[in-house]
Amino acid sequence: MTRYVSSCFITLLVLFLWRVEDIADACRCFPQHPQQAFCNAEVVIRAKVVGEKAVSNAIKYDIQQIKMFKGCDQVIHAIYTYTTSCSVTLEINKEYLFTGSLNTDGSMGIGMCNFIRYWDDLNGTQKKSLTQRYRTGCACKIIRCSSLPCPVSAPDECLWTDWLLNHGQSGPQAKYSACLMSFDGSCYWYRGMDPSKK
Structure with a gap:
């Protein structure tokens, strides 16, 4: 019986570690110089996070856009990060530099591989x-x-x-x-x- 439990434990441990490695692999990001991140992004803005809400398979962050460095003519009011291994956690009432993609509804999409920094850290x-x-x-x-x-x-x-x-x-x-x-x-x-x- 002890041998069976030990065998099951090892099997479960191997499966767990394989799954953790699989999740980690899903979000391997190629390091980018800040200039590369700027050039590769559709949108680059400075904004303050003012709210957060879970919506279907994403987290929606309400923002106050302070300055657009690259992107569209309209003001962006929301940033979405999808609830995967590549999602990003933001702090309310903090200002950030965001690089990301432009969604069809005029919002912005970000993930762990985007260049995202506290504005004061730049x-x-x-x-x-x-x-x-x-x-x-x-x-x-x-x-x-x-x-x-x-x-x-x-x-x-x-x-x-x-x-x-x-x-x-x-x-x-x-x-x-x-x-x-x-x-x-x-x-x-x-x-x-x-x-x-x-």
């Missing part, structure tokens, strides 16, 4: 880049470099090396740089103000 260079720099570099390609060698293969590429020192999306290129295109079609990193370098 530095001055990132905030300034949202208004102009990121957009002007959308024709460039940012290539993530996580191990050497990682050469640039085309002139329209910028090599993102924050990952070499395990800084990831908190590294200096993510925080203070934008990949911009020069007049000859080549791309280069433009570095904004980093207070730590004064």
